[in-house]
Amino acid sequence: AHLDRIAALNPVLNAFLQVDTDGALATAADVDSRRAAGEDLPRLAGVPIAVKDIACTQGIPTTAGSKTLEGWIPPYDATIVTRLKDAGMPILGKTNMDEFAMGSSTEHSAFGPTRNPWDLDRIPGGSGGGSSAAVAAFLAPLAIGSDTGGSIRQPGAVTGTVGAKPTYGGVSRYGVIALASSLDQIGPCARTITDAALLHEVIGGHDPMDSTSIDAPVPHLVAAVESGKSRDLTGTRIGIVRELTGEGYQAGVQARFDESVELLRQAGAEIVEVSCPHFQYAMAAYYLILPSEASSNLARYDAMRYGLRVGPDGVDAPSAEQVMAASRDAGFGDEVKRRIILGTYALSSGYYDAYYGQAQKVRTLIARDFEAAFEQADVLISPTAPTTAFKIGDKMEDPMAMYLNDIATIPANLAGIPGLSLPSGVADEDGLPVGIQILAPATQDQRMYAVGAALE
Ligand code: GLN
Numbered sequence: 001a002h003l004d005r006i007a008a009l010n011p012v013l014n015a016f017l018q019v020d021t022d023g024a025l026a027t028a029a030d031v032d033s034r035r036a037a038g039e040d041l042p043r044l045a046g047v048p049i050a051v052k053d054i055a056c057t058q059g060i061p062t063t064a065g066s067k068t069l070e071g072w073i074p075p076y077d078a079t080i081v082t083r084l085k086d087a088g089m090p091i092l093g094k095t096n097m098d099e100f101a102m103g104s105s106t107e108h109s110a111f112g113p114t115r116n117p118w119d120l121d122r123i124p125g126g127s128g129g130g131s132s133a134a135v136a137a138f139l140a141p142l143a144i145g146s147d148t149g150g151s152i153r154q155p156g157a158v159t160g161t162v163g164a165k166p167t168y169g170g171v172s173r174y175g176v177i178a179l180a181s182s183l184d185q186i187g188p189c190a191r192t193i194t195d196a197a198l199l200h201e202v203i204g205g206h207d208p209m210d211s212t213s214i215d216a217p218v219p220h221l222v223a224a225v226e227s228g229k230s231r232d233l234t235g236t237r238i239g240i241v242r243e244l245t246g247e248g249y250q251a252g253v254q255a256r257f258d259e260s261v262e263l264l265r266q267a268g269a270e271i272v273e274v275s276c277p278h279f280q281y282a283m284a285a286y287y288l289i290l291p292s293e294a295s296s297n298l299a300r301y302d303a304m305r306y307g308l309r310v311g312p313d314g315v316d317a318p319s320a321e322q323v324m325a326a327s328r329d330a331g332f333g334d335e336v337k338r339r340i341i342l343g344t345y346a347l348s349s350g351y352y353d354a355y356y357g358q359a360q361k362v363r364t365l366i367a368r369d370f371e372a373a374f375e376q377a378d379v380l381i382s383p384t385a386p387t388t389a390f391k392i393g394d395k396m397e398d399p400m401a402m403y404l405n406d407i408a409t410i411p412a413n414l415a416g417i418p419g420l421s422l423p424s425g426v427a428d429e430d431g432l433p434v435g436i437q438i439l440a441p442a443t444q445d446q447r448m449y450a451v452g453a454a455l456e
Pocket of ligand 1: 101
């Protein structure tokens with residue numbers, strides 16, 4: 001049924017870059033026969049899933065939304081893909097994304113934008129717009145996303161779905177194409193919080209192949225959701241982050257957020273206001289740290305080992321450097337080039353301390369702001385994004401306007417803490433979905449699921 005729906009709607013939505021019909025049907029048939037034989041199967045066996053095209057899938061092309069990797073077929077699976085397969089989940093295909101996950105709208109994909117199922121003229125968020133649009137339009141019940149500065153949560157918010165960024169290190173990144181290694185995290189996209197928790201438990205947990213992976217069992221997220229469903233938050237302290245509300249937030253977004261706060265209060269939660277004064281520097285720090293790490297990670301696309309290789313025009317016997325330069329020029333899009341140049345500059349000798357080093361210090365101050373806030377509250381909340389989905393084309397000429405969409409999601413990545421976006425209705429002025437973000441201290445992912453369940 002999902003493959004039929006993809007066939008019918010993907011030509012319009014462009015949520016999938018690759019559909020693996022044969023592979024998905026084979027897994028489904030295998031699960032059916034094992035079930036018929038009376039085998040005790042994992043909880044999500046037979047439930048199909050879409051995977052963001054940033055995770056390597058053996059035998060299935062993986063592009064990260066870039067022309068640089070067009071046609072490349074990974075020889076191995078990312079750990080998360082292995083876990084999905086071990087769980088008996090048919091993989092429907094690979095979803096569209098901003099090139100190398102740089103963007104907030106999926107318009108920076110080399111393979112055309114994904115459209116928001118709520119309004120086809122609008123963006124589905126980014127960089128994981130393909131995964132969230134697929135889930136929102138019932139092309140897939142579940143999807144995998146990656147979140148470096150909000151790429152699971154913001155697409156969740158603007159498509160009316162659930163998206164969770166686990167604690168940094170909570171889900172393996174082995175075999176996931178790196179954007180900014182100190183920020184990247186893999187997580188679930190779903191339509192309900194229960195579904196998100198179920199998927200999170202499948203993909204989470206220690207992986208010796210990822211040196212940043214936390215060596216501890218996955219938190220009990222499904223149980224946390226169950227406990228939250230009683231809607232009794234007596235004794236739970238919930239902090240509203242002053243710097244992430246009010247000015248700059250669309251009226252309908254703020255109104256839905258205020259309503260959610262009221263619901264939490266009615267459920268017995270104690271609402272407090274917290275201040276995180278260094279969040280005003282989060283965007284600046286992020287746009288030094290991310291380009292720096294990305295410029296280093298993307299150095300591997302040198303046209304020698306894999307990916308696109310072209311020679312410079314009119315040169316008979318080009319040097320390796322000329323081939324690299326021509327290939328990188330032809331393979332990378334504008335946003336990727338912009339960030340590589342920024343990052344290379346920030347890391348260059350003589351500037352390193354002034355830019356990258358300084359940004360790392362600001363990052364520490366932001367982590368301390370969170371620590372102080374979590375002394376006053378068990379979880380923190382804010383709107384997930386300042387606006388509802390904007391029109392395709394609206395922010396493509398203005399990178400700063402695009403970047404500002406992540407103002408509320410970026411601090412969590414800088415601090416490594418988990419965050420969840422949950423639908424909280426639609427804005428009165430445009431009828432488009434609004435998301436509420438719930439943040440918890442590192443390794444306390446179960447808290448955001450419990451509070452989210454009380455609100456769902
Ligand atoms: N939109 C943010 C950026 O462009 C976040 C991207 C992400 O989380 N991958 O950097």
